[in-house]
Amino acid sequence: MTSFEFPGEYYEIMRRDFRHLDAETEFLASCAPPGGRVLDLGSGTGTNLRRLGELGYSCVGVDQSASFVEYARRAGGKGVEYVHGRAEEFGTNRRFDLVYSLFMTLNYLPHDQLRTLLETTRHHLAPEGRLVLEFGHLLNFVESYQQHTIAHHRTDDVLITRLTRQSVNPHAATWRNEETLLVRGADGRVAMYDNFFDQSVLTGPEVRGLLTAAGFTVTAEYGGFRAEPAPGHGRGPLVIIAAPTAEAAV
Ligand SMILES: C[S@@+](CC[C@H](N)C(=O)[O-])C[C@H]1O[C@@H](n2cnc3c(N)ncnc32)[C@H](O)[C@@H]1O
Known part of the structure; x- marks a missing residue:
């Protein structure tokens, strides 16, 4: 999904x-x-x-x-x-x-x-x-695997804080990523978005x-x-x- x-x-x-x-x-x-x-x-x-x-x-x-x-x-x-x-x-x-x-x-x-x-x-x-x-x-997934990560992405006006959770399903050979994006926009307001995806290994x-x-x-x-x-x-x-x-x- x-x-x-x-x-x-x-x-x-x-x-x-x-x-x-x-x-x-x-x-x-x-x-x-x-x-x-x-x-x-x-x-x-x-x-x-x-x-x-x-x-x-x-x-x-x-x-x-x-x-x-x-x-x-x-x-x-x-x-x-x-x-x-x-x-x-x-x-x-x-x-x-x-x-x-x-x-x-x-x-x-x-x-x-x-x-x-x-x-x-x-x-x-x-x-x-x-x-x-x-x-x-396979090796891309294995090497980059971290249970939890926090990363920041920014422009002059916008700050995005990305909180990621990863899990693996070895039987289906799939990798699940769940992300929460906290976005502080140019007007100073903070919005939150969920993003998730499964990837085949x-x-x-x-x-x-x-x-x-x-x-x-x-x-x-x-x-x-x-x-x-x-x-x-x-x-x-x-x-x-x-x-x-x-x-x-x-
Ligand atoms: C990591 S983004 C990459 C987007 C673009 N190729 C790029 O390089 O910026 C993955 C994209 O794949 C799309 N996607 C995932 N599964 C898809 C599918 N079955 N058919 C069409 N788009 C799909 C998502 O909606 C998302 O936009």
């Missing part, structure tokens, strides 16, 4: 502390022809799509959070369309040059739905299209196996969006580029 129902502007503030948007944009742009069609699965507040829209790509984003889609639509973006819904239920006749899912978003799907999503995604891709996935895998071989079964061939793997080599010990993010396998392309 996943919520992500809190104001998108606060997500944007926290995201800046975790991510390198310039590196992500450059990496994604290098995977699609100029002006190509792009689909973002779990597009959140539209951060990546706004940038790609500015570069001339024709963009569609799908996200299950009503609050984030509302924020994304309000924030606009040239040539960007947002669909409110679950990625695994998204249907279209359009074919995309690039489909991507960043920031461990596909980990929010249970294993069986992930497989279905990848199979559907193959049909959304043009024959020469590319799929870019950033996965959280996957290993590199499991992800590659799911991609192969869904009709993809992995063409490259990196340890980040600056094309860092995927570390041999398996720690750190796993960024995978995959292409439709020739005989599976439709």
Whole structure:
């Protein structure tokens, strides 16, 4: 289960502390022809799509959070369309040059739905299209596990205090995150939001196996969006580029 129902502007503030948007944009742009069609699965507040829209790509984003889609639509973006819904239920006749899912978003799907999503995604891709996935895998979860954390995220006007609780279900191979966000806004008032999500714990071989079964061939793997080599010990993010396998392309 996943919520992500809190104001998108606060997500944007926290995201800046975790991510390198310039590196992500450059990496994604290098995977699609100029002006190509792009689909973002779990597009959140539209951060990546706004940038790609500015570069001339024709963009569609799908996200299950009503609050984030509302924020994304309000924030606009040239040539960007947002669909409110679950990625695994998204249907279209359009074919995309690039489909991507960043920031461990596909980990929010249970294993069986992930497989279905990848199979559907193959049909959304043009024959020469590319799929870019950033996965959280087993060692990311193990290394970052802390029962309780407190973190602060701020701008000149806003202070967000994030209280996180994590628990693991070893039988289901899922990780539960529960967060309480205390936000002190520009007017000095404090608001509180709850956010929670379950993530599937996957290993590199499991992800590659799911991609192969869904009709993809992995063409490259990196340890980040600056094309860092995927570390041999398996720690750190796993960024995978995959292409439709020739005989599976439709
Ligand atoms: C950590 S955020 C990442 C958002 C965006 N990709 C980014 O990089 O900022 C995870 C996003 O996945 C979305 N999400 C989770 N499960 C989803 C699903 N089954 N279908 C569509 N969106 C989903 C959440 O609503 C949330 O916006």
